[in-house]
Amino acid sequence: MKSPVYDVRPVPIEKIRANVYNPNAVAPPEMRLLEKSIREDGYTMPIVCYHLPDEDVYEIVDGFHRYTVMLTCADVREREAGMMPVVVIDKDISNRMASTIRHNRARGTHSIDLMVNIVAELVAAGMSDEWIVKNIGMDADELLRLKQISGLAALFKDREFSRAWAANTQDEQFYEAGEQ
Structure with a gap:
């Protein structure tokens, strides 16, 4: 046949x-x-x-x-x-x-490891996050997760980060003294 x-x-x-x-x-x-x-x-x-x-x-x-x-x-x-x-x-x-x-x-699913590799290759080729999101059909959170899974700092080289939270030392001293 x-x-x-x-x-x-x-x-x-x-x-x-x-x-x-x-x-x-x-x-x-x-x-x-x-x-x-x-x-x-x-x-x-x-x-x-x-x-x-x-x-x-x-x-x-x-x-x-x-x-x-x-x-x-x-x-x-x-x-x-x-x-x-x-x-x-x-x-x-x-x-x-x-x-x-x-x-x-039979269509299967995408391998996370292979998707991480694809994202890494696209970033290395100079593709922006916006380009990747638009052309691969993923949202920004999914792209961020894939980048995080990779553990490669290079994937974040052009990303702006907010400052980390820092404890207010005055509050720490207050609680350490046992006052509430």
């Missing part, structure tokens, strides 16, 4: 619909990152669908969020001329459900 990816076809967005069984949800920050990715890089992966010939409709097996970007972003839809890159699998409903879950679960 030849893999479906060798037969990507452009399908009008109006002929595509979501399935009713996908349990996957994407948090707003990741959805914004997906939207940015599609705007910046275009569609680099087709969505996976099952063709329902009686209705001439393509039901999504994987790629609902990529599909949603086209539905909600007029500029993306216009750039793509309303056509979604689709590959088709021919499976019964039970196997389509299993395929949806496999696709969702």
